[in-house]
Amino acid sequence: MTPDLxxxxxxxxxxxxxxxxxGGGRRFVSQEPYFGQGVALYLEDITVSxxxxxALNSLSLTINVGELRCIIGPNGAGKTTMMDxxxxxxxxxxxxxxxxxxxxxxxxxxxxxxxxxxxRKFQKPTVYExxxxxxxxxxxxxxxxxxxxxxxxxxxxxxxxxxxxxxxxIHLKDEAQRTAGLLSHGQKQWLEIGMLLMQDPKLLxxxxxxxxxxxxxxxxxxxxxxxxEGRHSLVVVEHDMKFVEQLTEGRKKVTVLHEGSVLAEGLLxxxxxxxxxxxxxxxx
Amino acid sequence: MTKLGPRGWTGVLVATIAIAGLVPMLNLxxxxxxxxxxxxxxxxxxxxxxxxAICALAIDLIWGYTGILSLGxxxxxxxxxxxxxxxxxxxxxxDGQYKADMPDFMVFLNWKEYPWHWALSDSFVAQMLLVVxxxxxxxxxxxxxxxxxxxxxxxxxxxxxxxxxxxMLLFFRNETGFGGNNGFTDFKRILxxxxxxxxxxxxxxxxxxxxxxxxxxxRAIVHSKYGRVLQAIRDxxxxxxxxxxxxxxxxxxxxxxxxxxxxxxxxxYVPQVGIINPGEMSPAASIEMAIWAxxxxxxxxxxxxxxxxFVNGAKSxxxxxxxxFWLYFLGALFIAVTLFLPNGLVGLLRRKERR
Numbered sequence: 287m288t289p290d291l292x293x294x295x296x297x298x299x300x301x302x303x304x305x306x307x308x309g310g311g312r313r314f315v316s317q318e319p320y321f322g323q324g325v326a327l328y329l330e331d332i333t334v335s336x337x338x339x340x341a342l343n344s345l346s347l348t349i350n351v352g353e354l355r356c357i358i359g360p361n362g363a364g365k366t367t368m369m370d371x372x373x374x375x376x377x378x379x380x381x382x383x384x385x386x387x388x389x390x391x392x393x394x395x396x397x398x399x400x401x402x403x404x405x406r407k408f409q410k411p412t413v414y415e416x417x418x419x420x421x422x423x424x425x426x427x428x429x430x431x432x433x434x435x436x437x438x439x440x441x442x443x444x445x446x447x448x449x450x451x452x453x454x455x456i457h458l459k460d461e462a463q464r465t466a467g468l469l470s471h472g473q474k475q476w477l478e479i480g481m482l483l484m485q486d487p488k489l490l491x492x493x494x495x496x497x498x499x500x501x502x503x504x505x506x507x508x509x510x511x512x513x514x515e516g517r518h519s520l521v522v523v524e525h526d527m528k529f530v531e532q533l534t535e536g537r538k539k540v541t542v543l544h545e546g547s548v549l550a551e552g553l554l555x556x557x558x559x560x561x562x563x564x565x566x567x568x569x570x
Numbered sequence: 571m572t573k574l575g576p577r578g579w580t581g582v583l584v585a586t587i588a589i590a591g592l593v594p595m596l597n598l599x600x601x602x603x604x605x606x607x608x609x610x611x612x613x614x615x616x617x618x619x620x621x622x623a624i625c626a627l628a629i630d631l632i633w634g635y636t637g638i639l640s641l642g643x644x645x646x647x648x649x650x651x652x653x654x655x656x657x658x659x660x661x662x663x664x665d666g667q668y669k670a671d672m673p674d675f676m677v678f679l680n681w682k683e684y685p686w687h688w689a690l691s692d693s694f695v696a697q698m699l700l701v702v703x704x705x706x707x708x709x710x711x712x713x714x715x716x717x718x719x720x721x722x723x724x725x726x727x728x729x730x731x732x733x734x735x736x737x738m739l740l741f742f743r744n745e746t747g748f749g750g751n752n753g754f755t756d757f758k759r760i761l762x763x764x765x766x767x768x769x770x771x772x773x774x775x776x777x778x779x780x781x782x783x784x785x786x787x788x789r790a791i792v793h794s795k796y797g798r799v800l801q802a803i804r805d806x807x808x809x810x811x812x813x814x815x816x817x818x819x820x821x822x823x824x825x826x827x828x829x830x831x832x833x834x835x836x837x838x839y840v841p842q843v844g845i846i847n848p849g850e851m852s853p854a855a856s857i858e859m860a861i862w863a864x865x866x867x868x869x870x871x872x873x874x875x876x877x878x879x880f881v882n883g884a885k886s887x888x889x890x891x892x893x894x895f896w897l898y899f900l901g902a903l904f905i906a907v908t909l910f911l912p913n914g915l916v917g918l919l920r921r922k923e924r925r
Contacts (some may be wrong), residue, residue, distance in 0.1 A: 425795070436795045436799055
């Protein structure tokens with residue numbers, strides 16, 4: 287018995303106990319995250335390397351419940367990798383990620399992480415191109431995700447109302463029956479945001495949500511996100527400084543990532559005045 | 571989108587009457603000299619193509635709707651066929667060439683006892699259960715590991731192709747107890763009833779009814795939320811995962827169902843054509859199934875059925891008229907469809923309708 291093996295055994299037992307606690311072998315019985323301590327998402331010392339390149343370098347970050355946090359940083363700073371780690375797509379080499387104060391996200395699969403309330407919007411809008419806008423939203427609707435439930439599923443009145451409500455929020459009411467592949471780039475972005483809202487996640491991760499949007503669409507998106515603040519926790523990765531300015535309203539914290547770790551954190555104006563940040567952005 | 575509308579049900583009804591009423595009538599009641607007479611040759615051709623149409627429908631569910639191209643469905647078809655073949659071999663009784671208790675090929679190999687996997691082959695019910703369960707189980711186990719390991723796209727296609735090829739080599743061997751490269755043939759009866767032209771009509775009708783039942787089932791599936799999840803997996807699998815669905819469960823269930831459908835088609839096919847051998851597991855046989863679906867139109871349920879009829883109809887005409895050119899024609903057809911008709915023949919018709 288090497289220490290490694292013992293460690294692996296301990297982890298396996300802990301995992302089994304966790305599963306048993308969640309209700310036998312069923313993979314998708316949800317565990318409720320606990321937000322009583324005010325923390326929505328907690329990252330500690332996350333390190334990820336790809337072939338020797340350190341995409342994330344002992345990154346630590348805390349997002350509070352109901353907070354809207356903007357994350358900025360130059361290309362290759364590790365913003366997308368960070369989201370990959372939170373949503374289970376990439377396993378970090380070391381570190382901890384907790385959702386609420388009780389759920390270890392590193393133990394869960396992507397679908398499970400989504401089910402307990404972490405929603406993610408991709409950089410490139412990903413919608414189901416061959417299905418209608420309505421059907422895209424229907425599939426995202428919070429419901430039992432198992433095969434049998436899907437086979438027998440019928441939409442209830444409340445669920446229809448909810449879809450209608452979100453259609454209104456994302457300004458796609460008139461396009462409900464259109465094939466999603468025919469929407470404009472900005473509309474696809476909206477649709478994907480709408481799909482996130484249908485899931486009613488507690489934490490939303492938004493990767494460059496306004497890329498390819500017109501100024502007017504960008505403004506509307508900012509309004510939408512601001513209306514979600516408080517009820518949901520949001521993490522927005524964005525390059526568009528005007529958009530970030532609008533979201534932070536001059537009083538919210540911004541995090542600057544650089545080379546896989548936090549370079550600075552503070553108000554947007556403070557961060558913009560920070561010498562290190564200026565150096566990174568302007569390459570002085 | 572509802573399930574079958576009134577128009578759809580009318581279509582199903584017409585198809586049922588045509589297959590269960592018209593075919594036997596034209597074959598049995600109409601005298602042979604009449605131009606309306608359907609000869610035994612055409613009945614057996616129809617029965618064969620109906621089996622192929624079931625395969626094309628099965629391929630459509632997994633490829634057209636879920637986006638997983640299988641180039642190994644011939645394996646499941648052949649396994650179903652072998653399952654039925656084993657029962658038919660037992661039904662020969664002492665009427666074989668050697669007038670022995672055991673099938674001829676076992677006598678030839680000097681075997682005194684049935685191998686273990688022939689244990690249930692004497693019972694029709696048990697053997698028919700195996701026809702469904704064995705291919706289903708193999709598909710399930712294979713799919714479980716492939717989908718869990720996230721094998722996708724062309725890699726998955728190549729592995730399925732290798733799977734059916736490996737099985738073919740295995741079945742070619744005499745020791746595996748499936749009659750080697752000759753397979754099973756020379757069947758005499760089913761359930762004690764001699765296999766004659768009359769029985770072939772019954773089998774043809776049965777195949778047609780099975781196809782109709784599968785069609786109605788497939789329709790219900792693709793128009794359920796489950797079916798929309800399948801299409802979502804085809805269009806953007808990562809989005810499906812990050813929406814909380816486990817794609818493995820969805821892919822595995824439709825993959826297994828599709829394999830079982832092919833197995834049923836194989837079991838219906840063998841008594842009608844009177845032979846099953848490892849040739850059915852050759853890579854080309856599986857690729858042809860994909861061609862039927864592509865020619866007819868993927869992700870439409872009627873398309874693959876049309877495709878199976880069109881390609882096989884053309885095949886039976888071409889192989890008589892220009893036997894050397896059939897493969898060239900098939901290749902050219904596939905290229906033409908891929909280039910000019912991405913939605914297949916049915917796509918072409920629908921486009922015309924819209925104009």
